[in-house]
Amino acid sequence: MHSGITVVLKAEQLGSVFGFPITNSLLMAWAVMALLIGFSFFFGRSLALVPGKLQAGVEWAFEGALAYMAEVLESEELARRFFPLIASVFLFIAFVNELEFFPGVGSFGLLHAGNFLPLLRAPTTDLNFTLALAMISFFTIEITGIAALGFFKYAGKYVNLSSPIGFVVGLIEFMSNLGRLISFSFRLFGNIFAGEVLVLVAGYFLPYFLPAPLMAFEMFIGLVQALVFAMLTLFFIKLAIMEPHEAH
Amino acid sequence: MQQLFSAFGIDWRLLGAQAVNFGVVLVALWYFLYRPVLRTLEKRQKVIAQGVADAAEARELLAGVDQEANTRVKNADVKAESIISAARAAAGAEKAKLLKEAEDRAAAVGRDAEMRAAEAAAHARRESERDIARLAILAAEKVMKQNHD
Numbered sequence: 410m411h412s413g414i415t416v417v418l419k420a421e422q423l424g425s426v427f428g429f430p431i432t433n434s435l436l437m438a439w440a441v442m443a444l445l446i447g448f449s450f451f452f453g454r455s456l457a458l459v460p461g462k463l464q465a466g467v468e469w470a471f472e473g474a475l476a477y478m479a480e481v482l483e484s485e486e487l488a489r490r491f492f493p494l495i496a497s498v499f500l501f502i503a504f505v506n507e508l509e510f511f512p513g514v515g516s517f518g519l520l521h522a523g524n525f526l527p528l529l530r531a532p533t534t535d536l537n538f539t540l541a542l543a544m545i546s547f548f549t550i551e552i553t554g555i556a557a558l559g560f561f562k563y564a565g566k567y568v569n570l571s572s573p574i575g576f577v578v579g580l581i582e583f584m585s586n587l588g589r590l591i592s593f594s595f596r597l598f599g600n601i602f603a604g605e606v607l608v609l610v611a612g613y614f615l616p617y618f619l620p621a622p623l624m625a626f627e628m629f630i631g632l633v634q635a636l637v638f639a640m641l642t643l644f645f646i647k648l649a650i651m652e653p654h655e656a657h
Numbered sequence: 658m659q660q661l662f663s664a665f666g667i668d669w670r671l672l673g674a675q676a677v678n679f680g681v682v683l684v685a686l687w688y689f690l691y692r693p694v695l696r697t698l699e700k701r702q703k704v705i706a707q708g709v710a711d712a713a714e715a716r717e718l719l720a721g722v723d724q725e726a727n728t729r730v731k732n733a734d735v736k737a738e739s740i741i742s743a744a745r746a747a748a749g750a751e752k753a754k755l756l757k758e759a760e761d762r763a764a765a766v767g768r769d770a771e772m773r774a775a776e777a778a779a780h781a782r783r784e785s786e787r788d789i790a791r792l793a794i795l796a797a798e799k800v801m802k803q804n805h806d
Contacts, residue, residue: 418664418665418666419664419665419666420666420671429670429674430668430670430671432666432671435671435674435675435678438675438678439678442678442681442682442685445682445685445686446681446682446685446686446689449685449686449689449690450685450689452689452690453689453690453692453693453694454693456693456694456697457697458697458700458701458704460697464697467694468694468697468698471691471694471695471698472698489695492691493683493686493687493691494683496686496691497679497682497683497686497687498679500682500686501679501682532675535666535671535675536665536666536667537666537667537668537671537672537674537675538675540667540672541672541673541675541676541678541679542675542676542679544672544676545676545679545680
C-alpha cells in the first residue's frame with residue numbers, strides 16, 4: 410500500500426455476483442436508494458391534513474417546484490406529469506452529493522492486493538451513473554418532443570431542407586442535441602469528481618484546516634449540480650415541446 | 658473509444674444497473690412520496706375551497722335572513738299600526754255608544770223623577786184638598802152646631 414494521493418478515475422470493483430461487477434459506486438447508489446425510499450415510505454405514511462414542520466417544508470418545496478415547472482412548461486398538466494422525473498433527478502443526485510462527505514464514505518474499505526478499495530464512492534463520481542442519468546434525461550426529452558409535435562415535425566427541427574442555411578442550422582441543432590448526452594454526464598461527473606480531488610489534495614497539503622471548509626463548499630456545489638441537472642432537463646423538455654418556429 | 662470507456666470505467670452492465678436504480682427510485686418516490694403529498698395538497702385545497710364556499714353560502718344565508726327579518730318587522734309594524742288604529746276606532750265607537758246609553762239612561766232617570774215628583778205633587782194636592790174639604794165640613798158642622806144651640 411503506497412502513501413500519497415491516489416486518484417482513481419473509475420469506480421473500483423469490490424467483487425462480482427454471477428459475473429455482474431459490484432462497484433463501490435453501485436453499493437453507495439443502493440445505500441442512497443434505501444435511505445430515500447425508507448424516508449419516503451415513513452414520511453408518506455405520516456402525512457396529515459394539518460401538517461407538522463417537516464411536512465410543511467416538504468409541501469412548500471413541492472408546491473414551489475410545481476409552480477415553477479408550470480411557469481416554465483406553461484402547463485399545469487405537463488408540470489404534474491414531469492414533476493416525478495425532475496424531482497427524482499434532483500433528490501437522487503443531491504442525496505448522493507451530500508452523503509459523499511459523510512464519515513465512512515471513502516474511508517471504510519477493503520485491502521486488495523496491497524491497494525485500498527473504499528466500500529462507498531459517490532455515484533456521481535462514476536461516469537456510469539452520470540451517463541445513465543444523462544441518457545434517461547436525453548430519451549425523455551426526445552420522446553416528449555416526438556409525442557408533443559409528431560415525429561416529422563420534431564425531425565423537421567433538425568433536418569431543414571428549405572435553404573442551405575436552414576440545413577446547416579438544423580445540423581448544428583442536431584449535433585448540440587447529441588452533445589447534451591456528453592455535457593449532462595461530464596458536467597456532473599467533472600464537478601463532483603474535481604471537488605473530491607480538491608478535498609483530497611487540500612487534506613494532503615493542509616490537513617485539519619482546509620478540508621472542512623472545502624467540504625462545505627463542495628456540499629453546496631453538490632446541491633447546485635443536482636439543481637442544474639434537474640433544471641436543464643426541464644428546460645430541454647420545454648424546448649422539445651415548442652413548435653419549430655418558436656424554438657429559435 | 659474503447660480506451661476512453663476503459664479509462665472512465667464505462668461498462669454497459671453498470672450503466673444499465675444505474676439506470677434501473679434510478680427507475681426504482683423514481684417509481685418508489687412517486688408511489689411513497691409524490692403521490693401521497695400531492696393528494697394531501699389536493700385534499701387540503703378541496704377542504705379550503707369547501708370552507709370558503711360554505712362561508713360565502715352562510716354569508717348569503719345571513720343576508721337573506723336579515724332581509725327576511727327586516728321585511729317581517731316592517732310588516733309587523735304596518736299590522737300593528739292598523740290594529741292600533743282599528744282599536745282606536747272601535748274604542749271611539751264604543752265610547753260614543755256608552756255615552757249615548759248613559760245620556761239616555763240619565764234622561765230616562767230624569768223623566769222618571771219628574772213623573773214621580775208630579776205624581777207626588779198631585780197626590781199631595783189631592784190629600785190637601787181632601788183635608789181642606791174635611792176641615793171645611795168640620796167647620797161647617799161646628800158653625801151649624803153653634804147656630805143650633
